[in-house]
Amino acid sequence: xxxxxxxxxxxxALGPVxxxxxxxxxxxxxxxxxxxxxxxxxEKSGSMRFVRGWRLVSPHDRFGGFxxxxxxxxxxxxxxxxxxxxxxxxxxxxxxxxxxxxRALPTIxxxxxxxxxxxxxxxxxxxxxxxxxxxxxxxxxIWRLDAGLSHIESRQQLPRPRxxxxxGPEAMARLADGRTVIFSEDADxxxxxxxxxxxxxxxAAAGSVPIRFYYDSAGxxxxxxxxxLPDGRILLVHRRLGFNPVFxxxxxxxxxxxxxxxAVVRSRTIGRVPKPLAENYEGAAIAVEDxxxxxxxxxxxxxxxxxxxxxxxxxxxxxxxxKMPDSKKAAR
Numbered sequence: 001x002x003x004x005x006x007x008x009x010x011x012x013a014l015g016p017v018x019x020x021x022x023x024x025x026x027x028x029x030x031x032x033x034x035x036x037x038x039x040x041x042x043e044k045s046g047s048m049r050f051v052r053g054w055r056l057v058s059p060h061d062r063f064g065g066f067x068x069x070x071x072x073x074x075x076x077x078x079x080x081x082x083x084x085x086x087x088x089x090x091x092x093x094x095x096x097x098x099x100x101x102x103r104a105l106p107t108i109x110x111x112x113x114x115x116x117x118x119x120x121x122x123x124x125x126x127x128x129x130x131x132x133x134x135x136x137x138x139x140x141x142i143w144r145l146d147a148g149l150s151h152i153e154s155r156q157q158l159p160r161p162r163x164x165x166x167x168g169p170e171a172m173a174r175l176a177d178g179r180t181v182i183f184s185e186d187a188d189x190x191x192x193x194x195x196x197x198x199x200x201x202x203x204a205a206a207g208s209v210p211i212r213f214y215y216d217s218a219g220x221x222x223x224x225x226x227x228x229l230p231d232g233r234i235l236l237v238h239r240r241l242g243f244n245p246v247f248x249x250x251x252x253x254x255x256x257x258x259x260x261x262x263a264v265v266r267s268r269t270i271g272r273v274p275k276p277l278a279e280n281y282e283g284a285a286i287a288v289e290d291x292x293x294x295x296x297x298x299x300x301x302x303x304x305x306x307x308x309x310x311x312x313x314x315x316x317x318x319x320x321x322x323k324m325p326d327s328k329k330a331a332r
Contacts, residue, residue, distance in 0.1 A: 033058035033100040035091060038277065038310070046271030047319050048251060048295065053277065053312035054095055060102045063087060064309050068123035068134070068225070069283030069298045077311070078125070079283065079298055080105070080134065084118025086149055105134070106145065106152050121282070122172035122182070122225060133204060135169035135182060142169070142182070144204035154204040163187040163195065170282075171226035173234055175256055181234060183215055183223045190214055192264045194223070198256075211261045218266060220250045225284040230293060231322065232256065236267055237284050237297070245278035249297070255322060268320055273297070279310050293319075 035054035043050050058064075065081035072078050072088075075098075079087040088101040105120065122135040130147030140158045145151065158169065163184050170185035180199045187195040193214035201208050217223065221240025229235055238250040252267035259265055273281060279299035287294045293316040301307035 028059050028061050029102075030059045031100060031102060032060070033063065033087075033089065033097050033102075035095055035097050035311070037095060038312075040274070040276055043274050044271075045274060046251075046269065047316050048271030048273075049315045049317060050274060050277070051294075051313040051315055052095065053310060054091075056089070056097075056309040056311055058100070058102070062104075063102055064301045064303055066298045066309060067121045067282040067300050069285045069296060070123060070125045070132075071285040071287045071296055072125065074287075074289070077285075077296070077298075078123075078132075080120050080123050082119050082121060082137075082300065083303075084120060103149075106150055108152065108155075121168075121170050121185075124172060124174045124180075126174070133172070133174070133180070135172045137168040137170065137185070138165045140165075140168045142172075142203040144202065154202070154206070156204050156206060156208055158182075158197070159210065171223045171236065173226040173228045175228055175234070176232040179256070181226065181256065181259065182210075183226060183236070185222050185224070192216065196259075196265070198259050211259070213259050213262065214264045215254070216264055216266050217252075220252060220267075220269065221248065224249075224280075224282045227284045227286045227295075229253070229286060229316075229319070230288050231319075233322065235270075235284060235286065235295070237281055239280065239282070245275055247278050247280050249273035249278070249281045251295075253320065270316070270319060273312070277310065277312060279308055281310075281312075293317075 034057050038053040062085040065083045066079045067082040068080040070078040075091045077089045084105050090099040092098045119137040120134050121137045125132045132145045134143050140163050143155045144153045167186035169182050171183040180203045182197045184195045193216040196213050196215050197210035199210045220238040224239040225237040227235045234254040236252050240248040250272045252269045254267045281297045282300040283298035285296040295314040297312045299310040301309045
């Protein structure tokens with residue numbers, strides 16, 4: 001019964017049901033977008049202080065479905081949709097859209113991608129080169145793209161056992177030491193937790209072999225994205241489905257020092273998105289300015305008319321300290 005209820009909730013939240021409408025791609029490719037400020041008073045939840053937010057709207061038929069986010073410069077963002085399209089968005093000092101560029105990501109054979117071959121769910125960008133790494137669900141691959149997002153430089157299949165088609169790589173982050181960590185959405189090959197992978201080298205390069213671990217979300221829901229904090233820890237975005245609200249977004253922190261072969265990794269909750277702003281948040285980015293840590297979240301509207309593409313900014317304050325190593329273990 002519990003599994004049937006969960007399936008019904010997922011169908012209601014992410015798929016077509018009676019009384020809902022999905023925006024199907026038509027022929028409008030207008031390169032424009034507007035940001036509508038959200039009327040919500042600043043509120044603090046744990047270590048998260050809401051600063052400001054917008055609803056993003058565009059007539060472009062491929063605009064939306066955002067599953068990955070990068071802040072490329074102050075006021076500038078790269079958003080990737082699970083339909084295989086990227087959006088470069090710039091906001092001025094007032095939060096108004098000053099420029100937008102929506103275009104398709106490259107495909108393997110150069111032809112327009114089908115949904116199954118374009119389901120991009122996670123991304124990180126190398127600050128030095130501008131190159132982007134993207135994780136694709138269904139095909140279960142990691143791609144490295146050039147800085148212009150016009151060419152696939154390298155791609156690699158995730159190792160077996162193969163993750164489920166719609167529960168594969170959902171969150172990915174580059175750590176401070178150069179390693180890459182990937183969390184599955186709901187790969188459940190082991191009762192200890194959902195599977196994750198960590199690579200010491202380029203995960204898109206041929207021959208890269210990861211270490212497998214398990215993540216116990218402890219009831220927070222499924223992981224929907226990850227980002228690296230200035231202290232090297234990993235911020236995880238969790239999505240939990242319910243009735244009121246449909247989406248509860250819980251933020252937690254994982255210490256990469258806990259990741260080892262076959263280890264069970266756990267996290268510490270730092271806050272959640274306020275209920276009035278509840279949506280299907282699937283993209284996260286971290287920025288540091290003047291010594292302050294800013295978290296950006298973007299929501300995936302699933303191309304449903306009843307959902308919203310929201311972009312939110314939070315300040316992270318008073319984060320829990322890193323755990324000190326056990327003195328006895330450290331002395332060994």
